[in-house]
Amino acid sequence: MYKLHLVCLLLFGISVAACYRQSTVASVLASADSLMLQRPDSSLALLENIPSASLTGKAERAHHALLLTKARHKNYIDETDDSIINIALKYYRHHGDDSLLMQSLFYKATILYNATNYTKSIVSAMKAEELARDLNDNYWIARACDLIADIYSESYYFDEDIKYRKSAAHYYNLSKKKTSNRYAILELASGYCNNYDLDSALILIDSLEKEIIVEPVDSVLLAECVNTIIYLSLQNADYAKARAQLARLDTFHNYYTPDVEYYIYKADIDLAFGKTDSIMIFLGKAKKLVKSISGKAGVGASLIKYLKQEGRYKEALAQTDSILALQNKGVYELLKQSVIAAQRDAYNIQSKKEKIRARKMKSLIIFTVISGIILIVAIIYFYRIKIKVKNLEIDKRMNDILILSNKIQLKEKENLKLTSTLEDSLNAEQKNHENHENLRMILFREQWKTINSLCYDYFEKKDCEKTKQTIVADVENEIKKMCDAKTIASIEQNLNQYFNNIIAKLRSQCPQIKDDDIKFMLFLYAGFAPRAICIFTDIKLKYYYNKRSRLIERISRSNAPDKD
Numbered sequence: 001m002y003k004l005h006l007v008c009l010l011l012f013g014i015s016v017a018a019c020y021r022q023s024t025v026a027s028v029l030a031s032a033d034s035l036m037l038q039r040p041d042s043s044l045a046l047l048e049n050i051p052s053a054s055l056t057g058k059a060e061r062a063h064h065a066l067l068l069t070k071a072r073h074k075n076y077i078d079e080t081d082d083s084i085i086n087i088a089l090k091y092y093r094h095h096g097d098d099s100l101l102m103q104s105l106f107y108k109a110t111i112l113y114n115a116t117n118y119t120k121s122i123v124s125a126m127k128a129e130e131l132a133r134d135l136n137d138n139y140w141i142a143r144a145c146d147l148i149a150d151i152y153s154e155s156y157y158f159d160e161d162i163k164y165r166k167s168a169a170h171y172y173n174l175s176k177k178k179t180s181n182r183y184a185i186l187e188l189a190s191g192y193c194n195n196y197d198l199d200s201a202l203i204l205i206d207s208l209e210k211e212i213i214v215e216p217v218d219s220v221l222l223a224e225c226v227n228t229i230i231y232l233s234l235q236n237a238d239y240a241k242a243r244a245q246l247a248r249l250d251t252f253h254n255y256y257t258p259d260v261e262y263y264i265y266k267a268d269i270d271l272a273f274g275k276t277d278s279i280m281i282f283l284g285k286a287k288k289l290v291k292s293i294s295g296k297a298g299v300g301a302s303l304i305k306y307l308k309q310e311g312r313y314k315e316a317l318a319q320t321d322s323i324l325a326l327q328n329k330g331v332y333e334l335l336k337q338s339v340i341a342a343q344r345d346a347y348n349i350q351s352k353k354e355k356i357r358a359r360k361m362k363s364l365i366i367f368t369v370i371s372g373i374i375l376i377v378a379i380i381y382f383y384r385i386k387i388k389v390k391n392l393e394i395d396k397r398m399n400d401i402l403i404l405s406n407k408i409q410l411k412e413k414e415n416l417k418l419t420s421t422l423e424d425s426l427n428a429e430q431k432n433h434e435n436h437e438n439l440r441m442i443l444f445r446e447q448w449k450t451i452n453s454l455c456y457d458y459f460e461k462k463d464c465e466k467t468k469q470t471i472v473a474d475v476e477n478e479i480k481k482m483c484d485a486k487t488i489a490s491i492e493q494n495l496n497q498y499f500n501n502i503i504a505k506l507r508s509q510c511p512q513i514k515d516d517d518i519k520f521m522l523f524l525y526a527g528f529a530p531r532a533i534c535i536f537t538d539i540k541l542k543y544y545y546n547k548r549s550r551l552i553e554r555i556s557r558s559n560a561p562d563k564d
Helices: 002-035 040-048 058-074 083-092 098-114 118-135 138-154 158-174 178-194 198-212 219-235 239-250 260-272 279-289 293-309 313-336 340-353 358-446 449-461 465-483 485-498 502-509 515-526 530-537 541-557
Strands: none
Touching: 002 040, 002 058, 040 058, 058 083, 058 098, 083 098, 098 118, 098 138, 118 138, 138 158, 138 178, 158 178, 178 198, 178 219, 198 219, 219 239, 219 260, 239 260, 260 279, 260 293, 279 293, 293 313, 313 358, 449 530, 465 485, 465 530, 485 502, 485 515, 502 515, 515 530, 515 541, 530 541
């Protein structure tokens, strides 16, 4: 009897302890679930501290596996091992509600996507989307569409990528997730870029930017928008806008970490503006951050543009071959997973026809495999032909560039010769013009030589009665002619014609000078000798120099623009 009581007490104690343990684990899981949105780091810490031995029930292990996977995802830990989420998936396929199964499928697809296993990833993602639609859960429909779009984007199915981006943005909007909706629109713009629809991408980015610059500003999202604008500007060869937007992106250094594309942008912009010293530095930084084939190809393409601009065509051609080899590798890797659409179609066909056409599935799979093999062989064959044609085209263009370069050098030499010949002709013409001007001034002044000589004789000998009779009459006649108003007007006209309007400028710029003084200056500029001027103006020789100095001083003190 005593032993029976002891056994009962022991069993009761074990059951109480088990209930207490289950209550404690359930409480921790509930706490981790409640912290998931606001404090995912705390949630992850709680889940990782739960001992594996304490998770005894299948439901508990499944719940823990789902929450742990979700917490790691929210802490930006990109898992590639699906062993943990498979625990949840295996359980929720047959137990629990469809919401938990849908989430398990979603995180399974996310992990496979991180592992670049796109073929299996899209199957889980599309099953998750189908369950979300059955549950009418707009938020999870949006998330599933977002993930499917990511898979198509990585597989270069850009039409499908755009289709699912639109769906994601639509359902995020229905679920009132404004921030997620904006990121989906940004990703949609990137999808348009990848599909070479730059106008649609630019329209989306402009509208999105106007929406998010209103307070409070989402700096992270704005930085991503600016990054996309830079890409669009470079695609449109608007390097000035790209440079301005890159400077703007640098102001978001607390919200944006420079990546491969950032340094490629800097290299391409500097190349466009002729700043070649920094290009290799930026490409070196980009190369250190490269993690994918597309990243390597982007760095290589930027390097090729730089080498071509530097005239290093052999190195550019070698780099082109390197990029083609990378692309071959990328295409080969993609071809191994080119059955994404086929897997999606096979899944849809299977889900619809499992009940009525199970016998035909085997033949359908065989047909799909054979078609896939034929398609792959055809793609590889045509791709190799395309590469050969491309290589021939590159060689031809390189030869054309060399020929054009030689022609340009010849034209430059011809231009130098023509320029030199033209300069010699212009110099000779200028010299001839100056000689003609000097000759005209000499001839103009030489015409007064005779009258100057007569005036000199008359001035010296007019008081001598013997000679006076012979020359005075003639000289006086000439003097009268020279003092005549018509002759003075003619002299003034000739001076203005041959001496750059000198008398006209004197009259207009020095109105304070009297007509007698103008007359004196007129004879002076005409080149008459001092004695001749004394006779024409009826002044003594001793006053001639005083008057000349006085007039020169008056003109130099005036505000006349041409006084010099």
